[in-house]
Amino acid sequence: MRPLLVLVLCLPFIAQAQVNQDSIMIKKMSDEILTNGKAYDLLRELTKKIGGRLAGSPQQQNAAVWGKRNMEAFNPDKVYLQPCKTPSWQRGGKDFAAVVGVNGKPTIQKLEVLALGNSLGSNGLIEAELLAVANFDELEKRKDEVKGKIVYFNSEFDATLVQTFKAYGASGVYRRSGPSRAAKYGAVGVMIHSLSSAPDNAPHTGAMVYDEAQPKIPAVALGPNDAKALYAQAKKGTVRVQMQTYGFFLPDADENNVVAELKGTEHPEEIITIGGHLDSWDVNEGAHDDGAGVVHAMEVLRAMKALNYQPKHTIRFVLFANEENGGKGGAKYADLAKTNKEKHILALESDEGGFTPRSIAVTCTPAQFARFQTWTPLLKPYGTEVTTGGGGADIGPLTGYDKNIIMSSMIPDSQRYFDLHHAKTDVFENVNKRELLLGAVNIAAFIYLVDKYGVNP
Amino acid sequence: MRPLLVLVLCLPFIAQAQVNQDSIMIKKMSDEILTNGKAYDLLRELTKKIGGRLAGSPQQQNAAVWGKRNMEAFNPDKVYLQPCKTPSWQRGGKDFAAVVGVNGKPTIQKLEVLALGNSLGSNGLIEAELLAVANFDELEKRKDEVKGKIVYFNSEFDATLVQTFKAYGASGVYRRSGPSRAAKYGAVGVMIHSLSSAPDNAPHTGAMVYDEAQPKIPAVALGPNDAKALYAQAKKGTVRVQMQTYGFFLPDADENNVVAELKGTEHPEEIITIGGHLDSWDVNEGAHDDGAGVVHAMEVLRAMKALNYQPKHTIRFVLFANEENGGKGGAKYADLAKTNKEKHILALESDEGGFTPRSIAVTCTPAQFARFQTWTPLLKPYGTEVTTGGGGADIGPLTGYDKNIIMSSMIPDSQRYFDLHHAKTDVFENVNKRELLLGAVNIAAFIYLVDKYGVNP
Numbered sequence: 001m002r003p004l005l006v007l008v009l010c011l012p013f014i015a016q017a018q019v020n021q022d023s024i025m026i027k028k029m030s031d032e033i034l035t036n037g038k039a040y041d042l043l044r045e046l047t048k049k050i051g052g053r054l055a056g057s058p059q060q061q062n063a064a065v066w067g068k069r070n071m072e073a074f075n076p077d078k079v080y081l082q083p084c085k086t087p088s089w090q091r092g093g094k095d096f097a098a099v100v101g102v103n104g105k106p107t108i109q110k111l112e113v114l115a116l117g118n119s120l121g122s123n124g125l126i127e128a129e130l131l132a133v134a135n136f137d138e139l140e141k142r143k144d145e146v147k148g149k150i151v152y153f154n155s156e157f158d159a160t161l162v163q164t165f166k167a168y169g170a171s172g173v174y175r176r177s178g179p180s181r182a183a184k185y186g187a188v189g190v191m192i193h194s195l196s197s198a199p200d201n202a203p204h205t206g207a208m209v210y211d212e213a214q215p216k217i218p219a220v221a222l223g224p225n226d227a228k229a230l231y232a233q234a235k236k237g238t239v240r241v242q243m244q245t246y247g248f249f250l251p252d253a254d255e256n257n258v259v260a261e262l263k264g265t266e267h268p269e270e271i272i273t274i275g276g277h278l279d280s281w282d283v284n285e286g287a288h289d290d291g292a293g294v295v296h297a298m299e300v301l302r303a304m305k306a307l308n309y310q311p312k313h314t315i316r317f318v319l320f321a322n323e324e325n326g327g328k329g330g331a332k333y334a335d336l337a338k339t340n341k342e343k344h345i346l347a348l349e350s351d352e353g354g355f356t357p358r359s360i361a362v363t364c365t366p367a368q369f370a371r372f373q374t375w376t377p378l379l380k381p382y383g384t385e386v387t388t389g390g391g392g393a394d395i396g397p398l399t400g401y402d403k404n405i406i407m408s409s410m411i412p413d414s415q416r417y418f419d420l421h422h423a424k425t426d427v428f429e430n431v432n433k434r435e436l437l438l439g440a441v442n443i444a445a446f447i448y449l450v451d452k453y454g455v456n457p
Numbered sequence: 458m459r460p461l462l463v464l465v466l467c468l469p470f471i472a473q474a475q476v477n478q479d480s481i482m483i484k485k486m487s488d489e490i491l492t493n494g495k496a497y498d499l500l501r502e503l504t505k506k507i508g509g510r511l512a513g514s515p516q517q518q519n520a521a522v523w524g525k526r527n528m529e530a531f532n533p534d535k536v537y538l539q540p541c542k543t544p545s546w547q548r549g550g551k552d553f554a555a556v557v558g559v560n561g562k563p564t565i566q567k568l569e570v571l572a573l574g575n576s577l578g579s580n581g582l583i584e585a586e587l588l589a590v591a592n593f594d595e596l597e598k599r600k601d602e603v604k605g606k607i608v609y610f611n612s613e614f615d616a617t618l619v620q621t622f623k624a625y626g627a628s629g630v631y632r633r634s635g636p637s638r639a640a641k642y643g644a645v646g647v648m649i650h651s652l653s654s655a656p657d658n659a660p661h662t663g664a665m666v667y668d669e670a671q672p673k674i675p676a677v678a679l680g681p682n683d684a685k686a687l688y689a690q691a692k693k694g695t696v697r698v699q700m701q702t703y704g705f706f707l708p709d710a711d712e713n714n715v716v717a718e719l720k721g722t723e724h725p726e727e728i729i730t731i732g733g734h735l736d737s738w739d740v741n742e743g744a745h746d747d748g749a750g751v752v753h754a755m756e757v758l759r760a761m762k763a764l765n766y767q768p769k770h771t772i773r774f775v776l777f778a779n780e781e782n783g784g785k786g787g788a789k790y791a792d793l794a795k796t797n798k799e800k801h802i803l804a805l806e807s808d809e810g811g812f813t814p815r816s817i818a819v820t821c822t823p824a825q826f827a828r829f830q831t832w833t834p835l836l837k838p839y840g841t842e843v844t845t846g847g848g849g850a851d852i853g854p855l856t857g858y859d860k861n862i863i864m865s866s867m868i869p870d871s872q873r874y875f876d877l878h879h880a881k882t883d884v885f886e887n888v889n890k891r892e893l894l895l896g897a898v899n900i901a902a903f904i905y906l907v908d909k910y911g912v913n914p
Contacts, residue, residue: 030617159491160487160488162895413813415813
């Protein structure tokens with residue numbers, strides 16, 4: 001029995017030694033990233049030299065070339081493209097809307113608007129009375145009043161929700177489904193309150209989806225200030241509005257996911273994926289959404305190579321081609337994983353901006369989660385803890401292929417995200433260098449632990 | 458024994474009921490602040506209508522009038538002024554510095570600089586060779602080379618420190634004591650790297666203190682980019698520089714702390730203080746430093762009155778007159794507490810900016826700390842936890858009067874603070890409305906718990 005006793009007595013020391021070894025390695029990665037990090041400079045290039053990167057645009061194609069060239073420079077085991085088709089929605093012109101009558105009196109009040117992504121143009125200027133409703137319940141109650149009108153949904157964020165993604169979830173359904181829900185009762189156009197709590201007037205675009213059974217009416221998001229004023233006006237009297245949009249689709253475009261790979265030394269067949277998406281909306285630089293996620297992945301690769309880290313598992317750094325208005329990049333990645341019978345153990349997505357990291361969220365079994373949580377003390381000095389609820393639009397399709405693949409996400413502080421998400425304000429100047437780099441630090445730390453210890457307790 | 462048994466059995470239920478009652482009250486305060494909060498609008502007024510508020514300036518006097526009027530409008534039990542004398546340092550002109558020679562060759566490279574607060578003017582243009590040192594150790598080693606030179610201290614932040622206040626602490630000593638340390642060996646002027654990790658070139662001012670035994674030589678902070686370039690240049694060869702500053706003091710000014718009070722219903726003699734400082738540097742709007750702390754205190758007062766909250770203890774909301782270059786506001790507050798034999802139980806300072814709150818830091822006994830920590834689950838939904846290390850320049854003097862007074866602070870995320878601290882970039886536009894309001898939410902929640910349960914377990 002003696003050896004066993006010795007082993008038992010030693011266990012706490014072994015565990016302690018491991019923790020120390022891990023905290024030393026994580027500190028090394030943190031120092032490397034905070035001192036020599038290239039994420040901020042890469043983001044400057046992506047946003048200022050390439051710019052907005054709507055799927056199907058020349059900028060988006062440039063971004064893939066840029067991503068490939070820059071990841072190759074970090075010298076991973078390989079870098080390759082995964083060709084995929086993406087939609088090619090075109091805004092087509094300068095979206096317009098205005099109030100032209102209040103209580104029967106003519107007026108002209110121009111409204112700050114952006115057509116919703118995927119929405120079709122109005123075919124010229126349309127003018128109609130506005131029907132302003134708080135929500136779908138009110139729409140249903142007043143469905144007999146809808147015909148021939150432009151419907152406004154007051155999809156304002158619930159300010160009391162501390163986590164802004166919850167407010168986005170609750171209001172987001174109006175952007176996505178509002179147009180067809182109103183078209184069903186004969187509306188000729190739709191306006192929504194931008195999905196934002198910003199105290200300004202910049203409108204926020206974003207994807208909508210038509211119900212094929214309904215007429216495809218035009219739809220715009222109003223700047224927050226204009227939206228609030230319009231809703232107040234409409235509650236007091238009748239309001240006539242005009243709108244004109246120009247959206248249309250070109251044939252699907254040929255785009256590429258960009259994949260860099262560090263081959264595993266012990267389990268090369270088991271894959272860990274880190275990624276963000278290259279595409280953005282057309283109206284901004286896609287700095288936080290999702291330039292930050294792109295350069296997070298690139299920075300983790302860079303730091304691992306700089307420290308000569310040789311992972312046990314294969315780690316993939318993926319720049320997805322198309323998330324915003326089609327999700328074709330993630331779908332292609334999962335399709336190929338299935339086709340090639342790959343074994344994926346965990347995927348981590350960074351698509352909530354380059355703000356100060358607050359947690360690494362994980363969707364997994366309770367036993368796996370309990371184990372991941374034991375890593376919180378190692379992450380805490382860098383600002384994060386392990387929480388539930390990981391996932392994302394780009395990595396999500398992997399679970400359709402194998403539901404055991406663990407979904408995880410970088411969760412930064414959410415207060416500023418929807419001030420600029422899909423608006424013209426999502427530019428490089430609104431990204432803070434240290435906040436951005438700390439995101440990469442925490443992803444690197446978590447992925448290092450996943451690679452070292454695997455995902456099963 | 459029966460009644461005792463019943464009591465024991467009931468305890469968990471009582472505790473649970475209390476937690477529920479507390480979480481309901483905290484949610485109410487949070488909803489009130491996030492929905493009807495005035496902190497952001499007040500901050501806009503303070504920064505845009507009044508502007509920079511150097512102690513002794515007309516703006517600082519306007520700010521006290523503004524603070525009193527606005528707190529009176531919230532209808533607390535009383536609002537009053539505490540007159541105090543503050544220094545009245547004047548920048549006196551546009552600070553100037555330039556490289557005028559490199560390795561004996563004349564050149565002109567203008568440097569972005571700001572004179573350090575409290576430093577005296579150069580009495581005309583001075584020109585000298587630069588002696589660039591990494592730190593005080595190098596200064597001591599090269600003390601024989603100092604005479605007649607302008608000394609540059611490379612007080613750059615250590616980027617690897619995740620908490621930027623630690624970097625500020627380590628580098629801050631060069632701003633505070635660098636001029637006199639160099640003057641001791643015959644330096645004629647001092648330049649430092651701005652106390653900032655911002656990837657830009659805006660110089661950051663801030664207080665220095667002369668050692669009365671040494672000549673009072675002029676001192677400036679260089680913009681981060683210029684500082685790095687100058688240090689690199691000086692390591693490669695000889696560099697001649699010019700500098701001119703204009704600082705001087707007017708006679709001490711008459712300023713005021715502004716104090717609003719909610720009288721305690723059960724322990725009116727026991728005082729809880731919340732505060733921030735009204736003064737700022739002259740080169741910006743003092744939006745984060747410390748407009749945010751000022752409007753945090755005002756917002757907590759507003760929300761408590763809006764909810765008709767009647768505290769058990771007396772709560773004071775204090776806008777301190779002078780922190781930046783003298784600490785006279787906090788000193789006066791503590792002096793009066795002593796004179797009036799007041800009993801203070803806890804003071805909370807908000808002076809680290811209006812960024813997303815991360816923790817409430819508390820300096821107290823281990824038993825008190827253990828008790829405060831049981832409140833973390835109530836604070837966590839709003840983003841904070843209870844941590845060690847509370848304190849601040851304005852509330853600190855209270856401990857000189859009674860060392861048992863608990864020192865606490867609002868600790869927001871620190872990544873962006875030193876990008877703008879004491880630089881021209883500390884303006885209203887760089888404050889996020891929701892981040893600012895969440896600070897007030899967490900202060901209100903913590904103070905509510907302190908008021909309800911007291912500070913002793």
